[in-house]
Amino acid sequence: EAGVAQSPRYKIIEKRQSVAFWCNPISGHATLYWYQQILGQGPKLLIQFQNNGVVDDSQLPKDRFSAERLKGVDSTLKIQPAKLEDSAVYLCASSLAPGQAYEQYFGPGTRLTVT
Amino acid sequence: AQSVTQPDIHITVSEGASLELRCNYSYGATPYLFWYVQSPGQGLQLLLKYFSGDTLVQGIKGFEAEFKRSQSSFNLRKPSVHWSDAAEYFCAVGPGMDSNYQLIWGAGTKLIIKP
Structure with missing residues (x-):
């Protein structure tokens, strides 16, 4: 079974530029999560999708971050414009469905450096 | 408020x-309880989980949790630790349906293995 795929693995941009990350969850997984992980900290949930609907985006900085999951499969997370404090690893995870498996499977992450 | 505390930021252990x-x-x-491991440059991998029943849980790679x-x-x-166990370990708690099955994460403990 293929795992969660993410691209790119690394990205370096200047502040005020825009960037997009892509995630393809495990086939059949209805729930998709985007996390931000700053060095030395645990993951922070940015947004949770159930199929193509948003379950929770309360911690997503909506003035600069956006995310979509068209057709309920893969997802993109965008930052525009980027700030220095956005430097972090962006992790995508998926789970079968809330309450059924409750296990989240993670991709390798995208390491973003904003200079 | 719900929270997870991992009191040790770093732990150094000799191999074996x-x-x-x-x-x-x-x-x-009683929430759902998880331990994840993150090797350098990798995403998070589930080591073990506790939902109910026997309070001693066996996981992968020879780990257990109580x-x-x-x-x-x-x-x-x-x-008995092996050099390959050097990684960061995260404890996570899942309150369940009340929280959209989201996970609350600890800040992590970095495990350093001395040869």
Whole structure:
């Protein structure tokens, strides 16, 4: 079974530029999560999708971050414009469905450096 | 408020020695409990989980964890560590349906193995 795929693995941009990350969850997984992980900290949930609907985006900085999951499969997370404090690893995870498996499977992450 | 505490930021252990990583949580009821491991440059991998039943849980890579309700703890143990266990370990708590099955994460404990 293929795992969660993410691209790119690394990205370096200047502040005020825009960037997009892509995630393809495990086939059949209805729930998709985007996390931000700053060095030395645990993951922070940015947004949770159930199929193509948003379950929770309360911690997503909506003035600069956006995310979509068209057709309920893969997802993109965008930052525009980027700030220095956005430097972090962006992790995508998926789970079968809330309450059924409750296990989240993670991709390798995208390491973003904003200079 | 629900929270997860991993009191040790770093732990150094000699190869072959035993290991215990601490995790305490704050939640009114018994939550779902997880330990994840993150190797350098990698995403998070589930080591083990506790939902109910036997309070001693076996996981992958020779790890085990014990749920102690009276202490609100879910400590991770391994009888003999290997150099490949060097990584960061995260404890996570899942309150369940009340939280959209989201996970609350500890800040992580970095395990350093001495040769």
